[in-house]
Every structure is written in C-alpha cells, then in structure tokens.
Amino acid sequence: MNVTxxxxxxxxxxxxxxxxxxxxxxxxxxLFHTIDVLKEFNPRYINITTHxxxxxxxxxxxxxxxxxxxxxxxxxxxxxxxxxxxxxxHVVPHILCSGFTHEDIEYMLLDLQFLGISDxxxxxxxxxxxxxxxxxxxxxxxxxxxxxxxxxxxxxxxFNDGSTIKSPGIPFDFGVAxxxxxxxxxPNLESDLQVLKMKADAGAKYAVTQLFYDNEKYFSFVEKxxxxxxxxxxxxxxxxxxxxTQLTMVPxxxxxxxxxxxxxxxxxxxxxxxxxxxxxxxxxxxxxxxxAHGVPSIHFYTVSAVDSIREIAKQIY
Numbered sequence: 650m651n652v653t654x655x656x657x658x659x660x661x662x663x664x665x666x667x668x669x670x671x672x673x674x675x676x677x678x679x680l681f682h683t684i685d686v687l688k689e690f691n692p693r694y695i696n697i698t699t700h701x702x703x704x705x706x707x708x709x710x711x712x713x714x715x716x717x718x719x720x721x722x723x724x725x726x727x728x729x730x731x732x733x734x735x736x737x738x739h740v741v742p743h744i745l746c747s748g749f750t751h752e753d754i755e756y757m758l759l760d761l762q763f764l765g766i767s768d769x770x771x772x773x774x775x776x777x778x779x780x781x782x783x784x785x786x787x788x789x790x791x792x793x794x795x796x797x798x799x800x801x802x803x804x805x806x807x808f809n810d811g812s813t814i815k816s817p818g819i820p821f822d823f824g825v826a827x828x829x830x831x832x833x834x835x836p837n838l839e840s841d842l843q844v845l846k847m848k849a850d851a852g853a854k855y856a857v858t859q860l861f862y863d864n865e866k867y868f869s870f871v872e873k874x875x876x877x878x879x880x881x882x883x884x885x886x887x888x889x890x891x892x893x894t895q896l897t898m899v900p901x902x903x904x905x906x907x908x909x910x911x912x913x914x915x916x917x918x919x920x921x922x923x924x925x926x927x928x929x930x931x932x933x934x935x936x937x938x939x940x941a942h943g944v945p946s947i948h949f950y951t952v953s954a955v956d957s958i959r960e961i962a963k964q965i966y
Contacts, residue, residue, distance in 0.1 A: 650739070650800060651695055651767070651822040651854060651856045652693075652739070652741060652745060652768055652822065652824060652854065652855060653822075653855055653882060654947045654963070655693040655694060655739060656693055656709055656855075656882065656884070656946040657945060658945070659693055659783050659945075661729055661800070661940075661944060661965075661966075662939075662940045662944060662945065662965075663693040663946035663947070664690045664691060664692050664693065664946070664947060664949075664962060664966055665669065665692050665693050665694045665695065665696070665884075665946060665947075665948045665949070666687060666692060666696070666948065666949040666950070666951050666958065667695070667697075667698060667948065667949070667950050667951060668684070668695060668696070668697055668698070668724065668951055669697075669698050669700075669952060670697060670698065670699075670700070670724045670725055670728045671724070671728075673723060675849060677728065677731060680728065681735070683951055683955050684736060685956060686899065686900055686933055686955055686956070686959050687749045687951075687955065687959060687962065688736065688738070688886065690959075690966050691966075692961040693736055693739065693740070693946070693962045694738065694739040694740065694741050695738055695740055696740075696741045696742075696743065696857075696948070697725050697728050697729050697732070697740060697741070697743065698725070699725040699743040699744065699745045699774075700723075700744050700748075711819075711832050712853065712917075716902065721901075723919070725742045725743065726742060726760050726761060726764070726766075727758070728742075728755060729741075729742040729761070729766055730764045730766070731766070733764070733765075733766065733835040739768065740766060740850055741766070741769065741770050741824070742761065742766065742769060742770070743769075743770045743771075743772055744758075744759055744769045744770070744771050744796065744800075744823075745772050745773070745774035745796075746768075746772070746773045746774055746783025746785065746786070746789055746791070746792070746793060746795070746796050746837050746904045747773060747776070747783070747786070747788040747789075748774065748786055748789075749786060749789055750786055750787070750788035751788060751789060751790065751799055751809045752771065752788065752809070753789075754796065754799060754833055755799070755803070755808060755809055755899075758800070758803050758821065761821075762818045762819065767819045767820070767821050767822060768820070768821070768823070768824075769800070769821050769823040769824075770823065770824050770826070770857065771793055771796055771797055771823045771824070771825050771848075771853070771963040772793055772825070772826050772893070773790075773791075773792060773793040773796075777892045783834070784833075784933045787959075788840075793825060793826075793848065794844070794847055794851060796847060797823070797848060797851045797852065797853070798827075798851070800821055800823060801851065801852060802887075803817075803821070804817070804820035804821055805817075810869040810959070813849055813890070818824075818864055821906055822854050823852070823853060824853055824854055824856060824857055824884075825845070825848045825849075825854040825855075825856050825857075826856065826857060826858075826859065827841075827856040827857070827858050827859070827870070827874075827883060828841060828846050828904075829858050829859065829861050829867045829869075829870035829905075830857065830859070830861065830866055830904065830906060832844075833904040838870075838873070838940055839873075842873060842874055842877055843877075845874065846874075846877055846878065846879050847878070849879050849881045851880060854881060854882075855881050855883070855884060856881060856882070856883050856884065857884045857948050858870075858884065858885050858886045859873075859903060859904075859905065860886050860887065860888040860899075860903055860905065861885070861886070861905050862890075862905065862906075862907055862908055862911055862931065862935070863906065864935055864938050864939060866940065866941070868939055869907050870883070871883050876944045882945055882946070884944070884945070884946045884948050885939050885944055885947055885948065885950045886949075886950060887932055887935060887936065887947055887948070887950070888949070888950035888954060888959075889925075889928035889929055889931070889932040889950045889954050889957040889958065889961060890915060890925075890928030890931065890932075891921065891924060891925050891928050891953050891954050891957055892910070892921045892925075892953065893915070893918060893924050895915075895924070895942055896912065896915050896916070900947075905938065911927075911931055914927045914931075915927055925956075925957055928957055929957050929960050929961055932957070933961050933964050933965060936961060936965045937965060940965065949961075950963075
C-alpha cells in the first residue's frame with residue numbers, strides 16, 4: 650500500500666509525523682523514543698528527513714584553517730529500514746536534490762528497493778548555508794521536477810545513463826512539498842501553484858504542506874489548487890508552538906505569517922512552558938477545524954514538539 654491508500658483506507662483523519670535522523674554519533678534511541686511516545690495514535694506512516702552535507706572549518710597550526718564537508722545527520726535509508734523493522738510502520742524517506750548527485754540518488758533508490766521501501770517524499774531541499782541562493786550540486790539537480798524525472802525513468806526500467814535495469818522491481822510512489830503561503834523563492838503564489846501542478850502532472854500522488862498557523866490560508870490554497878486542476882490530496886502540516894524564541898524564529902525560518910491572535914497570546918507568556926500550552930491549544934483548534942473540513946490526514950513536525958503533539962493527538966484522535 651502507498652501513502653494515499655493508507656490515508657484513504659483509514660477510519661477518520663489519518664495521523665502521521667516526521668522525524669530527523671540522529672546527529673552523527675548520538676545513536677538512535679532518542680528517535681525511537683519519539684516513535685514510542687506517538688505510536689499509540691496509529692501513525693499511518695512516518696517521514697524521515699534527509700540532510701545535505703555542509704562545510705565546517707577547523708583551525709590548524711600556524712593560523713591555517715582547513716575546510717571540509719560533513720553530514721551531521723546521515724543515515725536516512727538506514728533509519729527508514731530500522732523503523733520499518735522495529736515497528737512495522739510504513740516509512741517515507743525524503744529524497745533531495747540539494748547536496749546529492751544523480752548517481753547518489755540512483756544508489757539510494759536501489760538501496761530502498763532492496764529494503765522493500767517504495768514510498769518517497771521528493772524535495773529540492775534547502776540551499777547550502779554558505780550560499781546566498783540555491784546552487785545545484787555538480788552532477789545534481791536545480792529543481793524537484795528534474796529529480797521526479799529521474800525517479801520516473803527508474804520506475805520505467807532505466808538507469809540515469811539510459812541503460813536498462815534488468816530487474817526493475819516495485820516502482821516508487823512519491824509525494825511532494827507545497828507551500829500555502831508560497832515558497833520563499835517563488836515570485837507569487839500563482840507561479841508556485843504552477844510548479845505544484847507540474848509535479849502532480851508528473852506523477853506525485855499527494856502533497857504535504859509547509860507548516861502554517863492560519864487555516865484560512867490552507868483552505869484558500871487548496872481552493873486555488875483545485876481551480877488549477879490539481880486534484881491530488883493536499884495534506885496539512887502542523888507544528889505546535891513550543892518556545893518563546895519561535896515567535897521571531899518561525900516566520901524567519903519557515904516564511905509563514907503568524908495570526909495576530911496567536912502572536913498576542915504568545916507575547917503574554919513569560920516561560921516556554923506557558924508558550925507550550927498556548928501552542929497545544931492553538932494546534933488543537935486548528936486540527937479540529939481541519940478535520941471538520943474533511944482533510945484525509947494531518948501530518949505533524951516533531952522537532953522540539955513531541956510531547957505537545959502527543960497531547961494534541963490525545964484530544965483529537
């Protein structure tokens with residue numbers, strides 16, 4: 650079964666969430682704890698993020714500085730396999746353009762196929778920290794649509810160089826990202842929706858939204874998408890507020906507006922614990938309204954919010 654089968658065959662609104670691979674060298678126990686906390690709500694699938702390598706600088710002798718690349722969170726494929734093996738929960742690893750060559754991607758697809766993992770979330774990914782704007786990795790891609798083309802060729806039985814795959818295996822299904830308040834690099838929402846339509850026309854089975862705090866923006870986005878002929882499920886992505894610092898960090902990092910009512914309540918808070926409670930109440934209200942509007946699934950972003958998500962899920966599932 651793929652993600653759309655899982656959410657549409659679910660009784661009521663499906664529950665899913667995203668996890669990060671552990672930092673290099675820290676072990677997987679914390680990630681397993683996140684799943685242990687949330688598995689009681691019958692997650693239909695778990696997403697596993699992928700992270701590009703980045704430059705680090707190390708001081709050497711005589712004032713010299715050595716620059717090298719490291720991946721702080723390796724192991725997406727291995728983490729997906731570990732979750733599937735330990736919990737028997739459907740897994741959806743992220744596949745990125747950012748930081749990867751088409752050869753890297755091809756080997757990742759082969760590894761996933763060997764493991765029997767056939768659902769992907771296909772993303773361009775973020776720019777490197779040292780770049781002012783997104784730069785494709787040499788031998789890689791500039792756009793998620795190019796990565797989708799490679800996956801479609803792989804599904805059709807061809808490697809990226811055009812040679813034939815002797816035993817193609819089970820084809821991959823995939824979802825994509827979308828942005829109710831538009832991608833930060835898009836000139837306007839309409840052009841961003843055109844990109845989403847290209848992804849849907851190329852075979853994306855569903856889209857998961859960037860986090861948002863104003864349901865009206867989600868409803869408006871879905872309405873505009875349908876008017877353009879985009880018929881795939883658009884799954885709302887929710888991340889509850891949990892810290893005072895998020896009042897300025899969230900709009901800057903995720904390029905989303907905070908409703909004035911939420912901002913005012915957060916500004917009244919003196920501690921992170923107070924903010925956490927406001928975040929839970931706001932997200933519960935959001936989710937209840939989304940469920941009332943018939944969304945097939947709600948997807949939760951767990952970073953710094955696992956306990957909050959558990960409390961929210963207890964109230965809505």
